[in-house]
Amino acid sequence: ERIFSIALWGTTLTENTSNNRALFIRITLRELLVYIFFLVDICLLTYGMTSSSAYYYSTAMTNLFVNTAGASGVMFQSIGSMDDFWAFAQGPLLGGLYWTSWYNGQSLGNVNKSFIYYENVLLGVPRMRQLKIKNNSCKVANDFRDEITGCFDVYSVEKEDDRSFGLINGTAWTYHTEKELKGSSYWGLLTTYSGAGYYQDLSLNKNESATILMELEDNLWLDRGTRAVFIDFSTYNANINLFCVITLVVEFPATGGAIPSYQIRTVKLIRYVGNWDYFILGCEFLFCVFIFYYIVEEILELRIHKFSYFFSIWNILDIVVILLAIVAIIFNVFRTVKVNNLLKKLLQNPDIYADFEFLAFWQTQYNNMNAVNLFFAWIKIFKYVSFSTTMNQLSSTLGRCAKDIFGFAIMFFIVFFAYAQLGYLLFGTQVQSFSTFVTCIFTQFRIILGDFNFDAINSANRVLGPIYFVTYVFFIFFVLLNMFLAIINDTYSEVKEELSSQKDELQITDLIKQVKANEIMGHTDSEISAAFSKFDCDGNKVLDEDEQRRMKTELEEKRVCVI
Structure with missing residues (x-):
């Protein structure tokens, strides 16, 4: 049993290799070989989930619904008022959603389905939803109370209007909670919105949808209390087996006007269709075997080293990779079951709203998680090539100068955040790149890399603007950044000098020569x-x-x- 354990799960942490450099390198090479197979498998899985077709699919939908102007000249990105919103909804939106004929006027042959660009079927019906704020949700200054009778605050969940209004009858005029809509919160440009509100489902027919939109506009569905309008719909392309889940958002801030934004998620929800998909399925089974293998390996190492096991960054990285992989496996099963249930329900009732937003969101997070996991998996290769003193230069340099870098980072960020606050207070009301404190932080990083708009700063404050810019560039770029490079260069020189005076105890070439000689x-x-x-x-x-x-x-x- 002991020999079997060494053969399968023996590692440099489970075997006594302190006095046997040859055994250490043999075990390391075996670990590296197994890990390379694991890395190839996880690369096939992650790259098998995406393709360049997803980008072109997203681009096609963006051009149609975001960048196409109607007869009035209004496109989604140019919406600046409620009038523009209705012009877009009754123009480019309806024209993009309902494709029932060819370019020569000949019918597509199926009046109950819309095939956008002749290739993408519209799933169910689109849905419009709005969130409103109660009147008198904010306080008016005493000097203006006689002139201003209504006050609508910025959006917050606590101040949502939940009263029926307008025609009262119908979902468009009656408030529905997030639980009733089975919705979720949305992170907009101004704030985060709840999944509740007043909603109106459109029709499968273009003329009927146009009538619905006209009724909403005539009865003042949008008013001063409206803070955000959402348009949600989904399409499916069978040629490339991809879903495109689209959310168009128009935010109406308390300042007036409108701010459009959109979110287009192109995801692969139906996993196993073609031969390549079944090959990926085989890779997924192999991936599960690898994860089981590494779980046992880490358990054996943990039993031997106890709490000292967690003192190694490589062991922590192993745990992170395994945990992310387990979550990915669980979600993969959940997603497959959920998609099958949703499609079954949609096929039975094709005239309902197809809510793929939940699945698209978590599929996107799943893809992000796999991308991060793959990144960590590649970084872990350094664990297996660090037996050479040459390979140790990077880790030794970073490890030795860690304290100096930490001390320098404190000094750097004190100065950096001081300039960020200065920039926000000086230019925040006039320059977009300084409009929020978080935006200021990213703007200052861009200035370090040479990407800046000096004219905007100078126009916002002709005296303090140039002073801010010149002193920031001098202290951050010329002084602090060069101090950071000096710390690393000085430490690297010391490490390189020490390692050059040492001879590797045993290199791979020495091991090969020894084996041949023996x-x-x-x-x-x-x-x-x-x-x-x-x-x-x-x-x-x-x-x-x-x-x-x-x-x-x-x-x-x-x-x-x-x-």
Whole structure:
């Protein structure tokens, strides 16, 4: 059982390799070989989930629904008011959603289905949803209370309007909770919105949908209390087996006007269709085997080293990779079951809203998680190539200067955040790249890399703008950044000098030479030792002159016989 454990799960942490460099390298090479197979498998899985077709699919939908202008000249990105919103909804939106005829006017043959760009079927019906704020949800200054009778605050969940309004009858005029809609929160440009609100499902027919939109506009569905409108729909392309889940959002801030944004998620929800998909299925089974293998390996290492196991960054990285892989496996099963249930429900009721937003969101997070996991998996290769002093230069340099870098980072970010606050207060009301404190932080990183708009800063404040820019570039770029590089360069020089004066205890080439030398004439170490012990009569493990003479005589006789 012990031999079996060493053969399968023996690692440099489970075997005593401190006094045997050759054994250490042998085990490391075996671990590296197994890990390379694991890395190839996880690469096939991650790259098998995506393709360039997803990008072109997203681009096609973006051009149609975001960048296409209607007869009035309004496109989604140019929406700046409620009038523009209705012009877009009754123009480019309806024109993009309902394709019932060819370019020459000939019917597509199926009036109950819309095939966008003739290739992408519209799943179910689109849905419009809005969130409103209660009147008098904010306080008006005493000086203006007589002139201003209504006050609608910025959006917050606590101030949502849940009263029926307008025509009262119908889902468009009645508030529905997030639980009733089975919705989820949405992170907009201004704030995060809940999944509740007033909603209206459109029709499978273009004319009926146009009538619905006209009724909403005529009865003032959008008003001063409206803070956000969502348009959700999904399409499916059978040619490339991809779903495109689209969310168009128009936010109406308390300042007036409108801010459009959109989210297009192209995901592969139906996993197993073609031969390549079934090949990926086989890779998924192999992936599960690898994860089981590494779980057992880490358990064995943990049993031996106890809490000291967690002192190694490589062990922590192993745990992270395994945990992310387990979550991915669980979600893969959940997603497959959920998609099958949703498609079954949609096929039975094709005129309902197809809510793929939940699945698309978690599929996107799943893809992000796999991307991060693959990144960590590649980084882990350094664990297996660090037995060489040459390979140790990077890790030794970072490890030795870690304290200096930490101390420098404190000083750097004190100055950096001081400039970020200064920039936000000076230019935040006029320059978009300084409009929020978080945006200021990213803007200052861009300035370090040479991407900046000096004219905007100068226009916002003709005196303090240039002073801010010149002093920031001087202290951050010329002083602090060069101090950071100096710390790393100085430490690297020290490490390189120390390692150059040392000789590697045993390199791979030395190991190969040793193996070849020990296998002369096809003999192993044990066979050669037995041959020498035959002539070592006194057993002192040293052949004297007589013993050497007898050995040479016998070897010469054997050589003559072979000839």
